[in-house]
Amino acid sequence: MQGLYDFLTGPALWLTFIIFFGGLLARGAFYWGLSLERDKIFWDHFDPVWSWRSIYHWLLPWGGVSFRQQPVFGLAFFLFHLCLLGIPVFLDAHNIMWEEYFGWSLPTLPDPVADWGVLVLLACVAFLFARRLVKPEVRILSTLWDYALLLLTAAPFVTGYLAYHQYGDYLTWLVLHILCSEVLMIIVPFSKLGHLMLFFFTRAFIGSDMGARRDQYGRLGARTW
């Protein structure tokens, strides 16, 4: 088990970071190039202000019109993303490692906050999973992969929680935690989770197209939020 741990925190970790950041960068660069050739409409009407408004509102809780219409889902959706991104980046234990590896770290969350945050995230995952199963308009769109991805997203948090609280064998949970996290990070650039980056691009397009492109000669752009 110790050997596996060493591998996962050694070469596998580096490989994960390379694939995660490299994959996102490569996909971004490819799409950028492609957009210059085939998405002239994007560049013709791109506007930083309308793009930002279109992005910013959807980052806020209930900032998007759909979330105001479905406020419970809106809240679950917001908290899910907040915890999903916030906890791993600002967790004390992770920052200690980064300090050790790279010589720098970020401000950290108090452990109890992160601990409760994981429970909030898991509750949100359960809600999103149930919603996918129960609501006909979501179920009809859902594939097995959609359910699997949601569970894969939750896995690092479940295993991390169990490891932190040392239920059962600590090292086993820790190894599983690292493994799940690495698998998830490797999947991101090649799946719909690529929206981590592409969200900004698609929102910039619709914001500029429906906003800036119409917002001239005394007319008003349309708010896409």
Place this chain on the structure above:
Amino acid sequence: MTEPAEEIQAQETPEQDDRPVDLKKIQSILSSNSGARMRSWLDICARCGLCADSCFFYLANDKDPKLSPAYKVKSTVGEMYKRKGRVDRKFLREAYEVLWGQCTMCRRCSMFCPFGIDMAAMIGVGRAVCTSQGILPAGLAKAVENIRETGNQMAVSQEDWLETCEWMAEEYGEEIAGLTIPVDKKGVKYMFTVNPREPAFYPQDVGMMAQILHVAEESWTVPSTGWDSTNLAMFAANKEMAAYPVKLMYDKALELGVEQILVTECGHAYRSAAFEGPYFLGLPGGKPPLPVKHSVQLFWEYIVRDGRIKIDPEKKVTVPVTVQDPCNQSRSAGLSQMLRELSQALCADFRDMNPNREFNHCCGGGGGFIPMGAEFKKRRMISGKIKAEQIKATGAKIIIVPCHNCFDQITDLNKEYELGLKVVSFKELICESMIIPEKFIPKEEDEEPASQPGDDGGEE
């Protein structure tokens, strides 16, 4: 009110056809549209289902999940990309039902999607694939044929168009002294373009517009060619033919050296002329060669902004009035505030629908639905339930509808749902209530119109 568009473009029953599809053509359409946007949209749709509640087809049909925008996209254009274009005619016929029969490309879903996926644009690619294989509504196919042969979607001859102008100048000149409809006058401010429905079925629209422009002492002309600003080839997703009427219009405007193109009270005509046309023609920057103005904006400038036309307070409409936000004016053209200010200037009791402005619901007649014919009418009436309920909730007795397709649809809904409405255009209300300056009031001795069309250097 009759339904001229449907009468002349009856839908034929699609005959069974086992011909193989042109795979290369399909793949070429899919490939040319497979840019960063399309790939991102296809890749990142989170299948969250939030778009469903934005769609009036879904809402009006007992929330059938197959009518959610994401499902409609996934089962048609999504499938085309997934199969790398290897689809058969049977698949395309099924897709046809969805692409034309279950979506008006109103773009409301894009505003409700957390990623802002432009599902209407995706549906447009699906339509282009079907059209490339000859699978499209007969009404639109006929319109495309008309455009090919005559440059306008209803095959109105140039002679008929010019005679309509002449006739209207005469008839509407009886009320406004000196009224003319100049043809091909060079160097004027506006070149006024219309929907062929006007010369074909509603010539009074041209007459009323002439009255307004004359009272405002505007510098304007109608062109003898390129006068059709509508674009049904756009809804057939036939890019080549969609470019043709736009080119005729731009070329004529440039030839006449006018300052701006003026578009009649029509939604999709404005969208085509001001926004999509440059892309059909591949113009740099995606901009038309000269500014394009919608009639609603011009009326707003005359009445609200500049006071060039005064409204008689005693002739203001007093019964409750609401206004329809055409998708191609409020959501896709930024005219929503002007629609309201203009309505309020003309009516004492203006009542807004809810939701409104850019969040309005499509009336159910957009995206080519009205000319698609009888085959589609039943579902047009069912899906129009949402708009009918919206209108009913306002308690309005009059609805202002500044779009020809919305006008037909709301007229039909009025009958179907017994709304008891009077459906009017802005120009109708303006003509009824504007103050005619003394100099334009005909005197006993000079009731004859002052001049004939063509006096200003026209071809006829």
